Amino acid sequence: MRLSTLLLILTVMAIAAFMLGRRRSIQVAGGYGAIRTLHSLPKYYGYYVAIWCGVPGLLLFGLWLSFGDALIMGRVVASLPEQLRDLPDAQLSLVVNDIKNMAAGQFMNPQRGAEIAVAADLYNSLRVSARWILSGLIVALGLAGSGLAWTRLRPELRARNRVEGIVKLGLILASTVAILTTIGILLSVLFEAIRFFQKIPMTDFLFGLTWSPQTALRADQVGSSGSFGAIPLFTGTLLISAIAMLVAMPLGLMTAIFLSEYATPRVRAWVKPALEILAGVPTVVYGYFAALTVGPLLGDLGALLGLDVASESALGAGLVMGIMIIPFVSSLSDDVINAVPQAMRDGSYGLGATQSETIKHVVLPAALPGIVGGALLAVSRAIGETMIVVMAAGLAANLTANPLEAVTTVTVQIVTLLVGDQEFDSAKTLAAFALGLVLFIVTLLLNVVALRVVRKYREQYE
Amino acid sequence: MDTAEQAYDMTNIEKAETVPPRPDPGPEPAVVQFAPEAEPAEQEVAEERAEYDTIGDVTAKDAVMTVRDCNVFYGDNHALQHVNLDVGRNEVVALIGPSGCGKSTFIRCLNRMNDTIETARVTGEIRLHGDDINSRETDVVLLRARVGMVFQKPNPFPKSVYDNVAYGPKLHGLASNRTELDEIVERSLLRAGLWDEVKDRLDDPGTGLSGGQQQRLCIARTIAVDPEVILMDEPCSALDPIATAKIEDLIDELAQNYAIAIVTHSMQQAARVSQRTAYFHLGKLIEVDSTDKVFTNPGHRLTEDYVTGRFG
Numbered sequence: 049m050r051l052s053t054l055l056l057i058l059t060v061m062a063i064a065a066f067m068l069g070r071r072r073s074i075q076v077a078g079g080y081g082a083i084r085t086l087h088s089l090p091k092y093y094g095y096y097v098a099i100w101c102g103v104p105g106l107l108l109f110g111l112w113l114s115f116g117d118a119l120i121m122g123r124v125v126a127s128l129p130e131q132l133r134d135l136p137d138a139q140l141s142l143v144v145n146d147i148k149n150m151a152a153g154q155f156m157n158p159q160r161g162a163e164i165a166v167a168a169d170l171y172n173s174l175r176v177s178a179r180w181i182l183s184g185l186i187v188a189l190g191l192a193g194s195g196l197a198w199t200r201l202r203p204e205l206r207a208r209n210r211v212e213g214i215v216k217l218g219l220i221l222a223s224t225v226a227i228l229t230t231i232g233i234l235l236s237v238l239f240e241a242i243r244f245f246q247k248i249p250m251t252d253f254l255f256g257l258t259w260s261p262q263t264a265l266r267a268d269q270v271g272s273s274g275s276f277g278a279i280p281l282f283t284g285t286l287l288i289s290a291i292a293m294l295v296a297m298p299l300g301l302m303t304a305i306f307l308s309e310y311a312t313p314r315v316r317a318w319v320k321p322a323l324e325i326l327a328g329v330p331t332v333v334y335g336y337f338a339a340l341t342v343g344p345l346l347g348d349l350g351a352l353l354g355l356d357v358a359s360e361s362a363l364g365a366g367l368v369m370g371i372m373i374i375p376f377v378s379s380l381s382d383d384v385i386n387a388v389p390q391a392m393r394d395g396s397y398g399l400g401a402t403q404s405e406t407i408k409h410v411v412l413p414a415a416l417p418g419i420v421g422g423a424l425l426a427v428s429r430a431i432g433e434t435m436i437v438v439m440a441a442g443l444a445a446n447l448t449a450n451p452l453e454a455v456t457t458v459t460v461q462i463v464t465l466l467v468g469d470q471e472f473d474s475a476k477t478l479a480a481f482a483l484g485l486v487l488f489i490v491t492l493l494l495n496v497v498a499l500r501v502v503r504k505y506r507e508q509y510e
Numbered sequence: 511m512d513t514a515e516q517a518y519d520m521t522n523i524e525k526a527e528t529v530p531p532r533p534d535p536g537p538e539p540a541v542v543q544f545a546p547e548a549e550p551a552e553q554e555v556a557e558e559r560a561e562y563d564t565i566g567d568v569t570a571k572d573a574v575m576t577v578r579d580c581n582v583f584y585g586d587n588h589a590l591q592h593v594n595l596d597v598g599r600n601e602v603v604a605l606i607g608p609s610g611c612g613k614s615t616f617i618r619c620l621n622r623m624n625d626t627i628e629t630a631r632v633t634g635e636i637r638l639h640g641d642d643i644n645s646r647e648t649d650v651v652l653l654r655a656r657v658g659m660v661f662q663k664p665n666p667f668p669k670s671v672y673d674n675v676a677y678g679p680k681l682h683g684l685a686s687n688r689t690e691l692d693e694i695v696e697r698s699l700l701r702a703g704l705w706d707e708v709k710d711r712l713d714d715p716g717t718g719l720s721g722g723q724q725q726r727l728c729i730a731r732t733i734a735v736d737p738e739v740i741l742m743d744e745p746c747s748a749l750d751p752i753a754t755a756k757i758e759d760l761i762d763e764l765a766q767n768y769a770i771a772i773v774t775h776s777m778q779q780a781a782r783v784s785q786r787t788a789y790f791h792l793g794k795l796i797e798v799d800s801t802d803k804v805f806t807n808p809g810h811r812l813t814e815d816y817v818t819g820r821f822g
């Protein structure tokens with residue numbers, strides 16, 4: 049039976065269970081007039097029965113998805129001729145792959161064709177019968193579950209609480225998906241990083257001043273042992289983020305002040321969506337704007353002033369990144385400024401303060417913690433931003449504080465380390481994970497601090 | 511008092527059937543003649559004038575502020591209609607009336623706080639010592655320094671107690687150095703009856719005080735800029751009886767130096783603190799008189815209903 053058919057059947061059964069359950073609850077209550085003797089509304093009894101119909105089957109299905117294939121494969125492997133079965137694990141898994149490919153009709157292994165073809169047939173037939181058994185079991189479970197629940201319906205049954213409990217469980221499961229994914233990412237990065245630190249000492253990585261991640265392709269190659277001092281990357285990242293924040297903070301804050309305090313509703317209705325469009329521009333587009341427009345422009349400007357501006361400079365990347373962050377800063381600041389109670393403004397106006405005095409002395413100080421929180425979030429965005437810097441800041445790991453020179457950032461290096469064909473156990477590729485770990489920790493800390501600050505600020509007015 | 515009597519009839523048109531015989535018979539036929547059901551077009555103007563007249567004496571002996579024919583519109587909503595009222599020196603005038611009748615709207619006209627509401631439009635003539643406050647020459651900032659306001663909910667700034675009080679004087683340059691500023695702050699807190707409670711915690715945030723203390727802090731903040739008129743919009747509605755009593759004492763005391771207009775929903779409070787009382791109803795000023803008169807012998811049926819607690 050096809051998966052979609054099975055799900056359809058299960059859905060129909062659940063709907064039927066719902067209706068029967070609801071009807072039954074009215075019956076046990078003693079008719080429509082006596083619904084008030086029920087603990088919960090009739091529909092909750094319906095949901096209760098429907099859940100008993102569908103959930104056990106779904107659980108079984110989930111179990112099958114996770115372990116079913118392994119079970120079948122175990123049976124198939126057991127049926128293989130001895131000389132294949134006794135192969136070492138690595139080769140056995142190749143054989144297993146061959147069987148699966150063969151079963152899917154994709155691949156023909158010329159060596160052990162016959163044995164594999166037999167095994168593939170067995171695999172296929174086992175899978176088909178397992179499917180049927182599974183479908184039968186799921187339907188039976190559904191019938192049994194709903195039947196049991198149906199007979200157990202009593203007016204005292206706390207159906208609403210049960211149903212809500214299940215719903216809550218579902219919500220919890222949904223929210224853990226994101227959390228578990230984050231933890232998974234962190235762990236995988238962490239393990240790779242640890243492998244890197246086994247090859248390169250952590251102090252060399254964190255405090256080294258030269259970054260040139262070439263490793264020897266052949267053991268006899270000379271002069272390229274590679275050097276993994278990440279300081280130039282950190283300073284490059286800091287430089288660009290600092291330039292971006294210098295652009296984004298004042299502009300974003302002033303935009304927010306204008307929008308929330310001065311703009312008429314008409315103006316606001318135009319400017320806010322425009323800003324949101326700015327936030328929706330893909331960063332790649334900002335990237336080539338930085339590389340093709342801003343870079344050359346800065347070069348010309350530098351030539352005019354007698355300055356030497358590299359064609360790929362920290363300044364260009366930082367400026368464009370700052371512009372990219374403006375909507376982020378302005379919408380966060382706009383929120384916190386709007387959250388300052390009108391009563392506070394009235395108090396100030398009532399004392400004869402002008403609008404600008406009120407903003408300076410009352411609104412901004414009151415909103416400051418929230419603005420700081422927003423700024424920290426913006427910094428963590430700037431640090432993590434990749435596309436613009438890849439295109440506009442260059443690859444040269446210069447240790448410099450001069451914004452006119454080319455620098456490179458942590459994210460850019462991660463990209464270049466992993467682009468192209470790579471072995472995944474050389475120090476060069478593993479370095480990407482170490483950099484990723486540093487990035488992860490820094491942005492995580494920034495976010496935690498920022499969110500705490502913002503939350504604290506919110507509490508103030510509740 | 512002829513026109514006033516007429517107004518009595520006019521504003522009672524809706525309830526005309528239920529009006530009891532009045533002690534002082536007015537021009538009975540006029541009621542019928544001016545009834546809206548009849549509404550002859552040529553009488554519209556006259557009728558409108560008559561309808562907005564107020565019972566009692568709207569003038570004050572020593573008027574600081576005079577309001578003549580004041581109207582406020584929120585969009586199309588005519589929220590305040592042809593109001594005339596004076597606020598006199600050294601007196602407290604209480605503004606009472608059912609919710610939504612325009613008390614706050616009226617009081618906010620007096621220091622142009624309605625400017626901060628985009629949809630609000632104010633017409634009429636409001637004078638502070640003879641100067642029209644709505645004229646072009648009037649600087650609204652200076653006006654608000656002369657006509658201070660205390661709000662319903664205490665709204666201290668998120669600053670220290672000291673800075674809350676020093677805020678106004680700093681803005682208006684009332685102190686040339688720190689010592690003078692200290693003096694102003696101490697004097698204002700003393701007069702607001704808060705000094706003893708906060709003198710050791712001037713640097714603590716003003717938002718950390720109790721509700722009653724916060725409201726007195728707001729009053730201190732207002733008197734620190736030494737206004738001529740103080741407007742209070744239900745200053746005690748968020749406070750317990752003890753804090754309320756303190757603020758009422760404070761109002762009594764402040765009345766010796768300032769002209770005060772206070773909105774209140776408590777008849778007792780109006781009776782305790784005010785010398786004159788104005789009764790608003792549906793955007794109209796129905797009756798103004800000495801507080802005694804309004805509470806013991808109101809001239810208008812609506813006023814009587816309200817002060818005796820029959821509606822509102």
Ligand SMILES: Nc1ncnc2c1ncn2[C@@H]1O[C@H](COP(=O)(O)OP(=O)(O)OP(=O)(O)O)[C@@H](O)[C@H]1O
Pocket residue numbers: 584587589607608609610611612613614615616627629
């Ligand atoms: N900001 C505003 N925008 C639009 N309409 C308003 C606004 N403020 C008040 N109004 C309207 O004006 C009328 C008078 O309101 P106002 O606040 O002056 O009443 P109030 O007498 O102070 O009532 P309360 O005793 O409840 O404070 C009401 O009908 C109200 O709906």
Ligand SMILES: [Mg+2]
Pocket residue numbers: 613614615743
């Ligand atoms: Mg009000």
